[in-house]
Amino acid sequence: MLNFYGVEIASRLLLGTAQYPSPAILADAARASGTEILTVSLRRESGRLREGQDFWGLIADLGVRVLPNTAGCHSVKEAVTTAQMAREVFGTSWIKLEVIGEADTLQPDVFGLVEAARILTSEGFEVFPYTTEDLVVAERLLDAGCKLLMPWGAPIGTGMGLNNVYGLRSLRAHFPDVPLVIDAGIGRPSHAAAAMELGYDAVLLNTAVAKAGDPVAMAGAFARAIEAGRAGFLADPIEPRDMAAPSTPVFGRASLA
Numbered sequence: 001m002l003n004f005y006g007v008e009i010a011s012r013l014l015l016g017t018a019q020y021p022s023p024a025i026l027a028d029a030a031r032a033s034g035t036e037i038l039t040v041s042l043r044r045e046s047g048r049l050r051e052g053q054d055f056w057g058l059i060a061d062l063g064v065r066v067l068p069n070t071a072g073c074h075s076v077k078e079a080v081t082t083a084q085m086a087r088e089v090f091g092t093s094w095i096k097l098e099v100i101g102e103a104d105t106l107q108p109d110v111f112g113l114v115e116a117a118r119i120l121t122s123e124g125f126e127v128f129p130y131t132t133e134d135l136v137v138a139e140r141l142l143d144a145g146c147k148l149l150m151p152w153g154a155p156i157g158t159g160m161g162l163n164n165v166y167g168l169r170s171l172r173a174h175f176p177d178v179p180l181v182i183d184a185g186i187g188r189p190s191h192a193a194a195a196m197e198l199g200y201d202a203v204l205l206n207t208a209v210a211k212a213g214d215p216v217a218m219a220g221a222f223a224r225a226i227e228a229g230r231a232g233f234l235a236d237p238i239e240p241r242d243m244a245a246p247s248t249p250v251f252g253r254a255s256l257a
């Protein structure tokens with residue numbers, strides 16, 4: 001079972017809550033996904049109070065954990081302040097930390113991320129950092145007190161899947177005991193399955209479900225793909241090879257005589 005900061009989690013799919021056609025579809029998609037963790041942006045909740053209250057009721061009905069995020073923050077100060085407010089609003093010390101550094105790719109500002117992570121862990125937060133696959137940054141985030149890492153698959157909202165499989169494989173190999181969650185850029189269930197086959201512990205996604213033609217069906221498809229990918233990883237897949245190898249034994253030949 002997954003363990004995030006001492007909390008055991010059965011579902012390996014974490015779901016975002018933005019961009020659904022309606023709150024009812026979000027709720028149905030969350031149920032179909034089997035997720036136990038929904039990410040929620042503080043900005044959304046504080047911005048439109050009435051809608052926020054309805055939204056909070058919906059989350060409470062689903063009986064899932066909330067992982068507040070600092071989506072849209074571009075500086076350390078903004079991210080830290082948003083995290084502090086989120087702790088008050090949502091009553092949890094979990095925070096998905098995003099410090100965005102570049103507008104076109106929404107690439108994390110990894111320098112600001114490490115600084116913000118250090119500040120927040122010293123204040124008792126349990127930080128889920130949205131990062132790249134960079135090994136040195138990963139080491140710095142762990143030094144800063146993060147107990148798990150959330151590298152991107154591809155830029156948020158692109159649906160491109162796993163852009164740097166080599167880097168992600170290498171991150172997995174360097175940190176075998178750290179929970180690793182692919183966060184962002186997943187477009188199709190096969191991308192999520194591929195992440196799990198690499199040995200990743202879980203996948204966080206939003207756009208691919210929220211913007212699908214049928215978000216509820218897509219949520220179910222992702223849940224099954226993640227389970228299949230995990231099962232495949234645990235079953236110890238064969239290594240690819242360059243030369244063909246007959247899968248049918250060649251001893252004993254058919255004879256026409």
Ligand SMILES: CC(=O)[C@@H](O)[C@H](O)COP(=O)(O)O
Nearest residue numbers: 016156157184185205206207
């Ligand atoms: C919801 C959330 O936390 C996003 O910031 C996250 O990174 C998801 O990205 P996708 O929308 O690309 O799945």
